[in-house]
Amino acid sequence: MANGPVRVRFCPSPTGNPHVGLVRTALFNWAFARHHGGTLVFRIEDTDAARDSEESYNQLLDSLRWLGLDWDEGPEVGGPHAPYRQSQRMDIYADVAKKLQDAGHAYDCFCTAVELEARRDAARAAGKPSGYDGTCRNLSAERIERYRAEGRPAIVRFRMPDGPITFTDLVRGELTFTQDNVPDFGIVRANGAPLYTLVNPVDDALMEITHVLRGEDLLSSTPRQIALYKALMELGIAKSVPQFGHLPYVMGEGNKKLSKRDPESSLNLYRERGFLPEGLLNYLSLLGWSLSEDRDIFSMEEMVAAFDITGVNANPARFDLKKCEHINATHLRELDVKDFIEACGPWLKAPHAPWRPEAFDRAAFEEIAPHAQTRLTVLSDITANVDFLFLDQPVEDEASWAKAMKGEPVALLTTARAKLADTDWNAEALKNAVLAAGEEHGLKLGKAQAPVRVAVTGRTVGLPLFESLEVLGRDRTLSRIDAALAKLAA
Numbered sequence: 382m383a384n385g386p387v388r389v390r391f392c393p394s395p396t397g398n399p400h401v402g403l404v405r406t407a408l409f410n411w412a413f414a415r416h417h418g419g420t421l422v423f424r425i426e427d428t429d430a431a432r433d434s435e436e437s438y439n440q441l442l443d444s445l446r447w448l449g450l451d452w453d454e455g456p457e458v459g460g461p462h463a464p465y466r467q468s469q470r471m472d473i474y475a476d477v478a479k480k481l482q483d484a485g486h487a488y489d490c491f492c493t494a495v496e497l498e499a500r501r502d503a504a505r506a507a508g509k510p511s512g513y514d515g516t517c518r519n520l521s522a523e524r525i526e527r528y529r530a531e532g533r534p535a536i537v538r539f540r541m542p543d544g545p546i547t548f549t550d551l552v553r554g555e556l557t558f559t560q561d562n563v564p565d566f567g568i569v570r571a572n573g574a575p576l577y578t579l580v581n582p583v584d585d586a587l588m589e590i591t592h593v594l595r596g597e598d599l600l601s602s603t604p605r606q607i608a609l610y611k612a613l614m615e616l617g618i619a620k621s622v623p624q625f626g627h628l629p630y631v632m633g634e635g636n637k638k639l640s641k642r643d644p645e646s647s648l649n650l651y652r653e654r655g656f657l658p659e660g661l662l663n664y665l666s667l668l669g670w671s672l673s674e675d676r677d678i679f680s681m682e683e684m685v686a687a688f689d690i691t692g693v694n695a696n697p698a699r700f701d702l703k704k705c706e707h708i709n710a711t712h713l714r715e716l717d718v719k720d721f722i723e724a725c726g727p728w729l730k731a732p733h734a735p736w737r738p739e740a741f742d743r744a745a746f747e748e749i750a751p752h753a754q755t756r757l758t759v760l761s762d763i764t765a766n767v768d769f770l771f772l773d774q775p776v777e778d779e780a781s782w783a784k785a786m787k788g789e790p791v792a793l794l795t796t797a798r799a800k801l802a803d804t805d806w807n808a809e810a811l812k813n814a815v816l817a818a819g820e821e822h823g824l825k826l827g828k829a830q831a832p833v834r835v836a837v838t839g840r841t842v843g844l845p846l847f848e849s850l851e852v853l854g855r856d857r858t859l860s861r862i863d864a865a866l867a868k869l870a871a
């Protein structure tokens with residue numbers, strides 16, 4: 382597919398928090414670069430001082446690092462086309478805009494917003510194309526002089542060439558845009574600030590980008606960028622026009638486009654819930670692509686080896702949180718226990734953990750961890766699953782208490798306590814003790830263990846009970862049953 386080395390780019394604007402759509406774009410560019418042994422350029426499109434923020438910039442870097450998506454040129458790593466922040470490249474854009482204007486590819490447009498709007502309304506009313514009508518395309522030298530003398534502000538507008546623009550999208554196949562759909566467009570504001578329409582293709586050209594892979598929402602800017610590229614080639618600024626591939630929309634609840642504002646689109650949410658980077662990336666790679674029909678779970682190495690941009694599906698992809706969770710849970714189970722224990726680290730301390738820091742017992746945690754590993758969906762679930770080991774008293778959960786302490790809990794707990802006081806302390810013996818206590822009261826194991834579980838852990842659901850008791854130890858188990866009996870007697 383590629384003639385010569387592949388160079389792709391990920392070029393977000395630092396506004397707001399990183400979201401799922403952005404990460405999917407970064408992932409597909411990364412996988413494409415790695416598959417082809419090419420270069421991933423990370424560029425920051427921070428030309429909108431009113432919306433960009435340093436906080437968002439730092440978050441972008443931190444998020445990519447957390448996900449393990451590394452870049453070859455860009456912030457922190459540098460590269461031959463530095464700087465990689467557009468706010469530091471303003472003189473380059475001014476220079477290119479001037480060259481475009483000198484060569485006749487762009488012109489000063491003096492139309493005011495009010496004039497533009499009035500003409501647009503009239504065109505619409507007459508059923509004509511409502512884009513820029515070319516009023517300032519061929520102004521006479523005198524007219525331009527007069528406008529300047531009047532102090533009329535002017536933007537710089539790019540002159541679209543005549544005729545339709547056709548290109549082959551790597552995802553969607555051949556696409557044609559007619560001239561009516563692509564009118565002349567602004568590239569520099571009246572105050573001299575260059576616009577996305579200019580800076581994005583100019584940097585792609587200067588950074589020798591070979592493939593532009595980005596979201597479908599940017600499809601309408603592609604014919605303009607191709608025209609601008611051709612002008613840049615004439616000026617010797619661009620070498621060739623890159624190939625384009627537009628990734629499908631991601632749909633959320635109710636089949637509406639997943640928006641940045643939807644809570645499930647925020648990357649931070651997944652981080653805070655304790656998704657594994659490899660689990661989240663695995664799921665995001667399925668938003669438009671698949672490794673094979675029968676395999677949803679794979680590693681990033683496998684994705685890189687198999688990734689083919691022409692295999693991306695052009696149809697909208699549906700974001701399915703349940704599936705995302707399932708894939709993450711599967712990756713959690715596949716970790717070495719050692720790595721799982723390591724990954725739980727942040728959730729075993731403040732602010733996540735409710736116990737006193739000195740109450741945490743690493744050996745006890747390592748003993749229970751294998752039982753937790755097969756049950757968690759996300760790492761943050763670990764805290765509630767093991768808190769019974771480190772809290773002085775089990776959590777008080779009234780709903781669990783009401784559910785488990787039905788029937789004759791006092792009789793059952795009294796018998797169970799006696800048997801637990803007098804048994805070997807291993808999971809198997811503990812199970813037999815509770816089983817025998819249940820039998821005395823005509824209860825199956827499930828019914829007999831519910832009050833014991835709530836007395837000891839505070840909750841009706843949790844890790845396997847007898848393994849939990851084994852780790853908790855005899856003294857604490859018995860004293861918690863005593864406390865429950867006292868509460869039942871009160």
Ligand code: GLU
Pocket residue numbers: 392393394426581594595596599
């Ligand atoms: N800065 C643009 C954005 O975040 C990049 C678009 C592109 O990939 O061309 O939407």
